[in-house]
Amino acid sequence: MPSDPKRPENVPAANNQPLPDSAAGNPEDTSGPHGLLDHRLSRRSFLSQVGAAGVVATAPPLLAAAVPEPTVTAATDGHSGSVPTAPLTLNVNGQDHHLQLDPRTTLLDCLRENLNLPGTKKGCDHGQCGACTVHVNGRRVNSCLSLAMMHVGERITTIEGLGTPDKLHPMQAAFVEFDAYQCGYCTSGQIMSAVAAIKETCGPSDEDVQHAMYGNICRCGAYPNIVAAVQHARKHVES
Numbered sequence: 254m255p256s257d258p259k260r261p262e263n264v265p266a267a268n269n270q271p272l273p274d275s276a277a278g279n280p281e282d283t284s285g286p287h288g289l290l291d292h293r294l295s296r297r298s299f300l301s302q303v304g305a306a307g308v309v310a311t312a313p314p315l316l317a318a319a320v321p322e323p324t325v326t327a328a329t330d331g332h333s334g335s336v337p338t339a340p341l342t343l344n345v346n347g348q349d350h351h352l353q354l355d356p357r358t359t360l361l362d363c364l365r366e367n368l369n370l371p372g373t374k375k376g377c378d379h380g381q382c383g384a385c386t387v388h389v390n391g392r393r394v395n396s397c398l399s400l401a402m403m404h405v406g407e408r409i410t411t412i413e414g415l416g417t418p419d420k421l422h423p424m425q426a427a428f429v430e431f432d433a434y435q436c437g438y439c440t441s442g443q444i445m446s447a448v449a450a451i452k453e454t455c456g457p458s459d460e461d462v463q464h465a466m467y468g469n470i471c472r473c474g475a476y477p478n479i480v481a482a483v484q485h486a487r488k489h490v491e492s
């Protein structure tokens with residue numbers, strides 16, 4: 254028996270009857286509710302509707318309504334001529350600072366570049382080393398991962414606000430006493446982290462301190478001295 258040339262290979266026709274043209278996908282068959290032309294039309298109209306929805310969703314007037322226009326001021330980035338900025342007030346080390354910043358400025362860059370507080374260090378700039386640790390309302394924050402705009406109305410403390418050269422914070426004094434640094438690049442972040450950590454649920458053992466401080470990397474490997482300093486200081490801070 255000759256095979257049906259319109260039937261795909263390995264697909265038997267029911268009851269050995271030839272497949273109807275529309276079911277076999279005859280491109281010239283445009284009749285019937287499921288013909289090829291019907292399929293093309295419905296697919297095309299579907300894509301047209303999706304495309305129209307996309308255009309509506311990304312229409313500039315709607316975006317402009319959702320995002321307020323920041324003020325455009327004179328150039329401060331040294332590259333593009335002018336950058337959009339917005340006004341904000343930050344409370345840092347007990348003092349209010351009125352600023353006009355690019356909204357994308359991180360808290361770390363704001364502290365170092367705009368407020369001239371270089372004690373907070375930029376290590377990785379990716380939230381991986383802890384060198385940029387500051388306190389926001391008494392809790393540890395990696396300032397490289399946080400935008401300055403997010404901290405309006407909050408209390409920010411940096412290493413410069415923790416103690417003074419004449420009156421060191423007990424944690425600063427312990428780091429000096431226990432020689433808990435070598436190059437010193439990580440030290441301000443270690444101290445800020447330690448001060449907050451011992452106010453959190455940090456257990457009494459050295460391992461507990463290590464665990465509480467795991468986000469602060471010391472490339473010089475001063476970890477044993479850092480833990481000893483934290484254990485010593487917490488007796489004064491907690492008593």
Ligand code: FES
Pocket residue numbers: 374375376377378379380381382383384385386395396397398
């Ligand atoms: Fe922020 Fe490394 S500079 S975590």
Ligand code: FES
Pocket residue numbers: 433434435436437438439440470471472473474475
């Ligand atoms: Fe050098 Fe910690 S003292 S990285």
